[in-house]
Every structure is written in structure tokens, then in C-alpha cells.
Amino acid sequence: MAEVALTQIDHWAASAGFVIAGYYLANENLRDLSHEKMGHRIAEKIADNFSSACLVVIDNRNLTLNMDNAALCVSQFADGKWKPRDKSSFSLARNSLDTAATLIQRRTYEELMDFDNHLDDISQDWRNLSLNLEVDEEAGTVG
Known part of the structure; x- marks a missing residue:
């Protein structure tokens, strides 16, 4: 089902002049920062088509009503694996x-x-x- 979704989304994005540049997820468990196997595979498929793809995990622990910091854990695909990016590397x-x-x-x-x-x-x-x-x-x- 994920492959069908990705194909449809890719077609829609291309027709609108967009490119799929990454995958994000937010886990139900507030303390969970992992990315499940399926999400990881989807992100890798995106990286196959976009070499600078990002994988973004929402850090639920930092989602507050008065946010001071970005609640994002960003990784970028490089050298065949996902490498965490320092928060100072994006704005x-x-x-x-x-x-x-x-x-x-x-x-x-x-x-x-x-x-x-x-x-x-x-x-x-x-x-x-x-x-x-x-x-x-x-x-x-x-x-």
C-alpha cells in the first residue's frame, strides 16, 4: 500500500511542479523518536530519487504550548545511510x-x-x- 501511495503522491507532486524531498513522522508514544522499518524504507525510496532527502521525526517531548525550540530531529541521507543533522544546520x-x-x-x-x-x-x-x-x-x- 505504501508503494501505491508514494507513486500517487509522486505523480501529484510532479504535476504540481514539486519534488518529494523527504519523509516525516510523528510517533504516538511521546518518548519515541524511532522510525519504524516501513517509514525507513519509504524514506530510502525517496532518497533514491532525491539525493539530499531528509527524514524528519517530530520530537513530541518538545511540542509545547509555548515552544522555544524546534521539535524536529532531522537526518539526511548520505553515503548510503541516514545521518543526524545538527539543529544549527537548518533554520x-x-x-x-x-x-x-x-x-x-x-x-x-x-x-x-x-x-x-x-x-x-x-x-x-x-x-x-x-x-x-x-x-x-x-x-x-x-x-
Whole structure:
């Protein structure tokens, strides 16, 4: 099923002028920073097509209503394996942490649909267009 999803997503991305540059995941267990085997394989498939691919794990321990630091653990594919990136090696837009904290406070994450949700009920939009608009509005990047 993951391969079907990746193929469909890749087709959609290419037709929209995008490239799949990475894979992110957020584990249900707050203390879990691991990436399951399937997620790892998907990320490696992405790296086969995009040499600078990233694997991002949301660090649930750092998700708070008043965020001071990015809750991200970023790895980049190099020399055939995933290598952790230092937090100083990437940056976020100026208001990203405030936007994330506000969206967490509103429980916006409950609206997030992934491809599995879409396959269970095709009325669920895996592209999350309305959610993306809400994020853009909160971040002040609309228009």
C-alpha cells in the first residue's frame, strides 16, 4: 500500500511542479523518536530519487504550548545511510514556533489526514488543502 501511495503522491507532486524531498513522522508514544522499518524504507525510496532527502521525526517531548525550540530531529541521507543533522544546520521561518504552538493549542493536528485515511475514506483529502490554508493564514503567508 505504501508503494501505491508514494507513486500517487509522486505523480501529484510532479504535476504540481514539486519534488518529494523527504519523509516525516510523528510517533504516538511521546518518548519515541524511532522510525519504524516501513517509514525507513519509504524514506530510502525517496532518497533514491532525491539525493539530499531528509527524514524528519517530530520530537513530541518538545511540542509545547509555548515552544522555544524546534521539535524536529532531522537526518539526511548520505553515503548510503541516514545521518543526524545538527539543529544549527537548518533554520525555520521567523514565526514558525509561534505558529506551531498556536495550532497545537487549537488541536489542529486532529484535522490532519494521511494517505491511509484517504484509502479508508476517499472523501478525506491527503493533500490537506484546507489545513494548509489554515496554517498559512496563522503564519501570515497567505496571498
